[in-house]
Amino acid sequence: MNEHLDDLITRYALGIASEADVQELMKWLETEADANGKRAFIQWVNVASVLAQTVDEKTPPASLKSTILASLDADPRTRSTERVLRFTPMQMLMSVAATLIIAVIGTFFYMNGELEQHIRSERLINSELAMMRNVVQERDKIIETALCNIARGTVLSGSDANGQRTTGKLYLNAVSREMALHICRLPKLDEKTVYVLWAKKPDGTFTRLTNIDASRTDVIEANYHLGTYAGEARNEFLISVEANGSASKQPGKTLIMKSS
Amino acid sequence: MDMLLFALAVEFNLNNEIELIDRIANKDRKAIAELYDRYAKLIYSLIFKIVKKKDDTEEVMQEVFLQIWEKAPSFDANKGNVYVWIVTMTRNKSIDRLRSKRYKQDKLNSDIEPFTLFLPSADADALDQAVASEQAVRLQQALTELPDNQRELLEQSYFEGYSQSELAERHNLPLGTVKTRMRSGLKKLKDVLTENRDT
Numbered sequence: 001m002n003e004h005l006d007d008l009i010t011r012y013a014l015g016i017a018s019e020a021d022v023q024e025l026m027k028w029l030e031t032e033a034d035a036n037g038k039r040a041f042i043q044w045v046n047v048a049s050v051l052a053q054t055v056d057e058k059t060p061p062a063s064l065k066s067t068i069l070a071s072l073d074a075d076p077r078t079r080s081t082e083r084v085l086r087f088t089p090m091q092m093l094m095s096v097a098a099t100l101i102i103a104v105i106g107t108f109f110y111m112n113g114e115l116e117q118h119i120r121s122e123r124l125i126n127s128e129l130a131m132m133r134n135v136v137q138e139r140d141k142i143i144e145t146a147l148c149n150i151a152r153g154t155v156l157s158g159s160d161a162n163g164q165r166t167t168g169k170l171y172l173n174a175v176s177r178e179m180a181l182h183i184c185r186l187p188k189l190d191e192k193t194v195y196v197l198w199a200k201k202p203d204g205t206f207t208r209l210t211n212i213d214a215s216r217t218d219v220i221e222a223n224y225h226l227g228t229y230a231g232e233a234r235n236e237f238l239i240s241v242e243a244n245g246s247a248s249k250q251p252g253k254t255l256i257m258k259s260s
Numbered sequence: 261m262d263m264l265l266f267a268l269a270v271e272f273n274l275n276n277e278i279e280l281i282d283r284i285a286n287k288d289r290k291a292i293a294e295l296y297d298r299y300a301k302l303i304y305s306l307i308f309k310i311v312k313k314k315d316d317t318e319e320v321m322q323e324v325f326l327q328i329w330e331k332a333p334s335f336d337a338n339k340g341n342v343y344v345w346i347v348t349m350t351r352n353k354s355i356d357r358l359r360s361k362r363y364k365q366d367k368l369n370s371d372i373e374p375f376t377l378f379l380p381s382a383d384a385d386a387l388d389q390a391v392a393s394e395q396a397v398r399l400q401q402a403l404t405e406l407p408d409n410q411r412e413l414l415e416q417s418y419f420e421g422y423s424q425s426e427l428a429e430r431h432n433l434p435l436g437t438v439k440t441r442m443r444s445g446l447k448k449l450k451d452v453l454t455e456n457r458d459t
Binding site: 003006007010011013014015016040043044045046047048049050051052053054055056057058059060061064065067068069071072 | 289292293296300301302304305306308309317318321322325326329343344347348350351352355399400403414415417418419421422423424439442443446447449450
């Protein structure tokens with residue numbers, strides 16, 4: 001027999017087999033097991049059953065035999081209580097009366113309890129809803145804050161004409177020349193203009209890196225490949241508003257954000 | 261070790277016992293009384309070993325005899341012997357009680373016939389011998405000679421109903437190690453029985 005089968009039989013013999021184990025064993029016994037396999041199986045089961053004989057001897061109380069024999073013919077539904085129910089007719093009447101009183105009182109308290117339970121449940125649901133709303137709001141704040149305040153990036157900041165402050169961060173991997181940009185609340189532009197990201201070169205001139213798609217909502221998560229410009233950048237960046245289609249090599253006057 | 265073995269106290273006369281179960285199936289109260297006299301100490305001791313409390317032991321013992329009384333008509337001597345039937349039923353009922361207190365919801369279904377898989381009597385000669393007193397003595401000795409880490413696992417699964425996963429967690433062991441130790445331990449005990457039969 002293989003290990004898997006041995007494990008199955010071990011579990012079965014020790015009385016800890018799952019239903020799936022039993023099914024698998026049954027199938028094996030019916031279809032695959034030869035005489036040796038069946039004999040081995042029996043031996044494993046024997047071992048476990050003989051374990052029962054290794055326990056310390058205890059003697060049952062003398063009264064237990066008569067109790068058990070007396071309970072054999074009782075209705076199965078009342079057996080478990082038959083041992084203790086030995087009432088006289090008067091005691092029976094009193095117990096019925098007591099049961100009725102308890103039932104009436106119990107029903108009253110039960111209904112009261114149900115109502116209170118219902119009110120409590122509704123309050124609980126309302127408070128949970130409020131809590132969930134708070135959690136969602138907090139989560140949005142956290143996401144926004146996280147995107148805008150991740151450490152180690154180059155901070156870009158500025159204000160638009162309406163005084164709306166805009167911040168963002170730019171991350172540059174000098175080795176892979178990959179750049180990631182996170183900006184919150186970049187104001188939307190009309191179709192004639194576009195945001196452009198610039199990098200300042202060592203000689204003080206600017207390199208136009210890319211246009212920024214600002215058509216999306218508050219947060220821009222953009223990945224750009226800088227090409228050869230990455231090596232020239234001095235970690236100074238700025239974002240300007242340019243005419244759509246302009247090929248200008250210098251940023252316009254409308255600077256929205258610059259690195260600090 | 262001051263353990264007492266029941267093997268010498270219990271007579272395993274298969275034919276008599278099967279006849280006894282037949283009579284119980286026909287609701288013969290003398291027969292169940294006779295079975296009680298024969299098995300009471302073994303059943304009571306096994307239950308007590310598992311559930312540990314006197315009150316629970318008495319209740320479970322009552323449940324076992326009620327089950328014997330009710331299930332005797334479905335007992336099939338071709339599928340196993342009376343001893344294994346009763347011991348398995350007793351062990352399962354006791355573990356049920358233990359688990360109902362330990363986990364509340366995690367319950368073995370002890371109403372399932374415990375010897376569903378037992379084999380035709382033609383293959384059961386080893387079974388007859390396995391329950392003989394001499395083998396029980398040898399098994400007891402073999403049990404004490406097992407490494408602690410194997411014996412503990414076998415005893416905790418059989419007498420406390422822990423699954424292999426639960427044992428792995430309790431002992432902080434990989435599941436594979438638990439399986440290997442239990443398999444090895446039980447195999448050593450089996451070899452004791454086999455050796456006895458073959459000699």
